[in-house]
Amino acid sequence: xxxxxxxxVKWVGGKYKDSFTxxxxxxWIENFDRKKFDNYNKxxxxxxxxxxxxxxxxxxxYKVNVIMxxxxxxxxxxxxxxxxxxxxxxxxxxxxLAQYYLKKQxxxxxxxxxxxxxxxxxxxxxxxxxxxxxxxxxVYYIVFLKIEIGQPGSDVTVTDLQWTTAISRxxxxxxxxxxxxxxxxxxxLLKSNYKGGKCKIKxxxxxxxxxxxxxxxxDAIKYSVQRKFKNTFTLVGFGQAINSKxxxxxxxxxxxxxxxxxxxx
Numbered sequence: 290x291x292x293x294x295x296x297x298v299k300w301v302g303g304k305y306k307d308s309f310t311x312x313x314x315x316x317w318i319e320n321f322d323r324k325k326f327d328n329y330n331k332x333x334x335x336x337x338x339x340x341x342x343x344x345x346x347x348x349x350x351y352k353v354n355v356i357m358x359x360x361x362x363x364x365x366x367x368x369x370x371x372x373x374x375x376x377x378x379x380x381x382x383x384x385x386l387a388q389y390y391l392k393k394q395x396x397x398x399x400x401x402x403x404x405x406x407x408x409x410x411x412x413x414x415x416x417x418x419x420x421x422x423x424x425x426x427x428v429y430y431i432v433f434l435k436i437e438i439g440q441p442g443s444d445v446t447v448t449d450l451q452w453t454t455a456i457s458r459x460x461x462x463x464x465x466x467x468x469x470x471x472x473x474x475x476x477x478l479l480k481s482n483y484k485g486g487k488c489k490i491k492x493x494x495x496x497x498x499x500x501x502x503x504x505x506x507x508d509a510i511k512y513s514v515q516r517k518f519k520n521t522f523t524l525v526g527f528g529q530a531i532n533s534k535x536x537x538x539x540x541x542x543x544x545x546x547x548x549x550x551x552x553x554x
């Protein structure tokens with residue numbers, strides 16, 4: 290079966306500039322010649338191509354650099370790690386990629402029906418290969434696919450795995466803290482609380498004033514949690530849950546800094 294090649298692209302402009310998207314079908318890239326690309330200097334990623342990107346029911350054109358092509362998604366992912374690049378939120382949906390592979394399989398099957406039947410075993414191997422590739426792609430998007438939370442256009446995103454974990458929580462308080470932990474780095478959480486200022490929890494011995502969490506992100510979390518738990522959500526409880534979680538993080542951090550008996554020996 291002809292290999293279904295995918296591309297690793299780097300976005301040239303727009304809000305995703307310089308970020309990477311793996312798994313773009315090469316058939317979406319205008320005037321792309323794989324043989325010519327293979328002959329290019331591997332250090333040269335400045336050749337700009339136009340990719341036709343399907344959004345909803347229409348195709349939009351974007352400028353990209355093609356960094357690498359492969360029939361294996363894992364090779365494209367490894368290349369991003371080598372480049373230490375950021376994965377773009379702009380990604381293909383798993384069903385889009387599945388349809389791409391199925392289309393390739395159908396074209397292959399139609400062609401093979403016109404030939405002798407002495408290669409049926411090879412077809413079975415190719416089908417297994419495609420199924421495995423689709424499985425790898427779906428697993429990849431569960432981990433890396435970005436989902437926007439909050440109101441449309443918030444530009445606050447979590448991975449599919451982080452979102453699935455958050456909505457599985459049994460209360461709005463646990464969902465809130467799950468999203469807070471996903472969206473803020475630990476160094477920010479340790480010196481922050483919901484609205485900033487001095488911590489009101491009596492047991493919190495933090496001397497300095499705390500910084501307020503980014504309101505844009507907090508508002509997106511609040512909006513999504515409130516939609517999920519319409520009947521139980523309260524604004525007071527939302528803030529208390531976040532502050533309580535951050536207090537526990539600081540307490541754990543402080544305990545880890547305390548000298549142990551071994552340090553006194």
